[in-house]
Amino acid sequence: MGVASAASISVRQQADAALLVQRLRICFWISLFSIGLFALGDLRLSRSALQALYLLKGAQVAIILAALRALGAPGRWGGGASIGVATAAAICLTTAAAGVLTGDAATTPLLLVLLTFTTATVLPWSAREQLITVAAAMLATMVNVHLVSGLPAAPGYPAVAVLVAFVTSVVVTRVIERHRRDQARVEDGLRDTQARLRRSERQLRGLLGSMQNGVVAWDMERRPLFANAAFERLTGYGLVDLRKRGPTGHVHPGNLAPLQEILDGASRGQQFSDIEFRILTKDGRVRWCSSSWSPLLDEEGRQIGIQTVAADTTARRQAEQQLDRFFELSADLLLVAGPDTRARRLNPAWERTFGYDRSEIIGKPYWHFIHPDDRPQAARELGRLRAGEPSIGFEARYRCKDGAYRRLLWSATYDHDEQLLYGAAHDITEREDAREGLRRSEQRWRALVENLQDVISVVDRHGRLVYSSPSVQRLIGRTAEEVERDTTAHAVHPEDAAHLRRVLGGLLETPGSTAVEYRLRHTDGSWRVVEATAKTLLTEDGGIDGIVFNTRDITERKRAEVELQQARDQALEASRLKSEFLANMSHEIRTPMNGVIGMVDLLRETELSTEQREYAEIARSSAHALLALLSDILDLSKIEAGKLEIEAVPFRLRDTVSEALKPLTLQAQQKGLELAYHVAGTVPHRVVGDPGRLRQIIVNLVGNAIKFTERGEVVVRIGLDGQTGLHCTVSDTGIGIPREKHVLIFDAFTQADGSTTRAYGGTGLGLAICTRLVALMGGRIWVESDVGQGATFHFTLRIPPDLADHAGDAPTARA
Template structure:
């Protein structure tokens, strides 16, 4: 079993092997050494007898070592043994208990790591001397315990040598920390006793200066250096809490190791987290040794920056006045244990004397400030009174004027001399004098601090002016000294109030004569006011209704409904009202319906609900009759639809037979004249059948019975199907039918393809009827929409609105006829032989699709019917048509030849969308010339 680490270079004893030869018993000892990653094995062979002697000797040595170890562990001295490099070999129990390090922790330390920095140089000199062969020496130095405490030790150190080389340095030390502290305390006490007279004299000087000098620096400046010398501190700082309670002010700072509080007099710093705040929390002085340990960080976090600045001892004592802590005196020492608990009484005595000096200084300055402020306040009061726009005056306790500002003479017409010395009630209108006098006698007896009264006065010219007077009682020493008053001219306001009162009287007269009822209720539904309408209609008098709940006048009254009405009125604007319907009760118990316009209005008690009530009995009767008439009309419409459905079915059967028979006749041998007649019969029958279908669809649309399907479909296939259905009629008239679908139109839409196809077929058929030559062009594009993406197409999930136009090159439509078609979608004239129902049906279907339909036309230039329709946008990967360049076709030259310019332009856009380069020609000569020209350019036309 290997004991220790395989990485150590020490020799390890791993096991004992027994070997037996022919006549001698041998003991084999295998020794393994590891150094620089190389393993060395040495095997020693000794005789068994020699081995037994070796074992007895080793056991004896181990027993002796155990006895010595027990002796060392029970010793009170600190005993240690270290290697020449300073690494620990052995420490006794007293050593670990004093310095608090465990044996495992010491494996990573050297003796120099725990010697205090002030003793390192001395210790290293002694240590080097003894391991170099010098004699053992006595040494006194300081060790640093694990918790940061300094331990004073003294003792002897010596070195053990083997073969002339140092093996270990041994030390036996005594802990003299308590002895040194007692000696220092005794010395401090003696020094303090010697300095009592000097400190007392300095403090008396503080008291003398505090009463004569306006500068606090003169008070505590001479004292600071003396305090530092007596107490043994390196730094001192005086701080006081600012009036705002969240910061403190530095009065004085001395010493270089004061990094946090600042040392500039007058510096204002945050209180939270400072050493001053720590003193305020305890309101008692305390001493702290600033050690780098968890206890200091937990109990005194505000003092940690002081330790980082190199300080090791701290004393803080409060500055107190009348039992209230208003600041702190801070003392610091950069020497461990430089300050102690014994220094606290002296520091507190100094702090008390300084606190008294500061308090006297503050009192002196406060008195000066109060006197100055009173003088400034009096002057400001006089200036403000002179500049005020209202009357400002004072009287004595009897009510006789002692001061008036310049506004009083201007307002009253009396001079200042005519006012002063007279009683203020002499200027009050005679019918109000007794009332005003009684009011202020009660004010004086009741010692009310402030009162307000409005009353009229008589000016020197005899005019009446209304005054709003606010009066304050002036008391001193418990006795009334007079009054201070502010009077404002409110004549215009009183006149406005009088006009308002007259207006309200007129309004009341109008309300009383109104043909509708006027009602005001409070928040709980109690009637505040009503007009005469209620007496005429409910048979109650006004007095019978006032103060009663609306529950007595409303049938099936519910509090919840009143709450809802209040909430709705509160959310409406002040000028906005709304209407509700209710049923009112007459005094005889009969009921009648009413319509009430409800709103909010302001009254003296706050907000109230008002209602304009109208009897709607006759209107309700008319509405009932109207509903009955509407029901009769709907019944008639239903009968008409049923009739149309039945008659159309009866007509469709024979018409379908006629169409079938004409188709069969057309397949037989007919003369040209017969074929013409039969063809006309077939066309007429087909037209009749289309009219029947249009009539049925129009009837269903009118009744709201026609619903649109909502299924995915390919818009290109839908348009193509519609054109194939119309192709025969168009080509029969010798016209070209052209289709163009914008590539931005989505491949798959969600809607009703059957009705979309029906609209297109109707419009194409209508265009073909009025076109003698040329073409019919059906274009499908995307209507601009807020939901379009950056590439111009719609976003997934957005509604898509497509724009379809049907353009012909026919005769066109005059403007007056366009207006007629736009209004009724009837035929412009009878040349087409249609009924006009197709256009009407298209308009209704477009409306169901949330679109619009309109016409653009010019006589002789053709017509264009436009309509828009809204569909859902879905992604159908199976049916979606890929847009954009097609692989393998990019850059390929293609020759397009067509004598129809519209077809040529449409084809050009299609192939360009595939990435091809189109060459356009309208006849054979242009096509051949284009082929020859591109052949000479070494760019062959791949497709024509």
């Protein structure tokens, strides 16, 4: 603080000195001008008087010019006050001498008053200089009066005039000085404020530069104001690149349309968070990021731009995809079930193992497929799990679609918070069959065992290890001979040893089999998690001869199960939050929108001018469009959440089709299009299904056809597809769809070309909803089209005829 104050004082002193020199220069130039004026008035004097007078005036001019030169020299600002005093005193004395030469005692005092006032005004920093100047002026005046008029050299009216000028100059000087010092304080405060702002800006930039998340700020014209280093690391684009590319230049084309809407909303002051989208980095890679968008405000709260914070979520996305792939590709059977053991999610291994389609298993209880003899044991194990046992392992036989049974080795855990059962089963049918074969043939038994990946071990009836298969070396790093010779090498984890002894003791007392998990120490010091199936060996007369163990290394599987469980927990939580959000969204958005539409309809019933009625129609049309969009979004979400139910009620098919097309006829006529439909005569008049959802599918497809067709026609055809199905087509003569987009367009928020969003509007939800509705009604949907050749959308539905109405109608067609 002391250094800063000293520096501030030094700067202020330099500014004061500069101001002093400026004022002295002005004063001296005024004096030169005054000397010139008096020189013109002295032309009336005699030649001899003029010579002496002009010598004095020349001396005055030389003194002033010397003073001006001295003030202009570098480093002389500090001595400006002394130069000013000396110059003023010299001018006063030479002026008094001039008055003596001209014999004029009247003009001299007036000139002295002017000099005194001016000199005192330009010397406001020291009373000493002011007093010296006044004293010189008074002395010169008294000498002048004495020599010219012969009066005694005593103070008189000239001295009083000089004194009055001095007092006046002091007052004026103090006023000027007070103003100058107030201004200096303001300037000092401004400089301090600017310095603090610069420090704050440096600190803020340093903070943003050290952040791991990318930060970008844009002005209202969407020009970049700032981009930190993390953003450049994420995208590869710096501030210079952003000036050329704009806010969306690095966004993946598939996310461009929704992100543009978010950008527009942020420009209007809205805030958005947890927005995930893909970017294309400068080197061409695709990365995922989660971002927030908010308005950038100035100190008065006015929006001056948009600020974005983005975090790289690529790794998380990849991890989720890897876990999903693991679930789908796992050779073991993976299961997620409710507390009632009804399956909710299965991997494809179930289809490969049992021959069922997954839809035939999901929703049915566990007991429906298990062998009756295995149900008591399975019930006991599941009871232990619900009672708080962290995990269980047991075997059970499952019935295949062809009636055969396969044996599964289960590992299961129960999430009490989510009330979900997570299970992983390994098909051990072939392994059990192999065990039976081993008892019949020692040679075949050894040949098979020595080539197994699992470790096969045999314990005699005294509990001594008498055999281990060679694969034990892969498991714990010891050869079979070493393990058999020194059983302590077969080190079981201390926490598992007691349980393993109990299992071993139980099998040696009572014949049977069981599965157990425990940990073994490898020679490298690591612990391997193994899954062992133990079975009692019996003699020919039924006595206990020992135990055979089939041990498998499940270390990696256990690690994967933990990761899979964590991923499932996260997915379930996300699903719960989504469901809550949709429930709130449906009520909070549809209700006010219906209110808006209702009030606009009431307004249309009142007396309105033509312009007002046009405005009301625009408001009504926009509100209906927005409500339709919201309905599409909520319908799609309900379908994805499995909460949309399909009705099965009798209805008149032709009436439903006609009602669906009726509101679209005006749209077609306005574009000069022909809208027609044809229902084959073989189609029943009454069918059983969901007329509302069928109407929704037709409206979506026909509406799209009208929107993308500029000339020609749109035709709807309905025929039979088998005994209990309908085959419907919607054909148009519009712009067509590229072949590579035939699958993509059925995804949510997707259109065949991003430019169609701008040219024709729409969100890309219609076909996604149609796809899911068709699937829920037991059918499928596809498209046949080429660019510029129109498009034909096909869909089939499982809609049986109404048995109460067997008669079909004649073919129905309408334009």
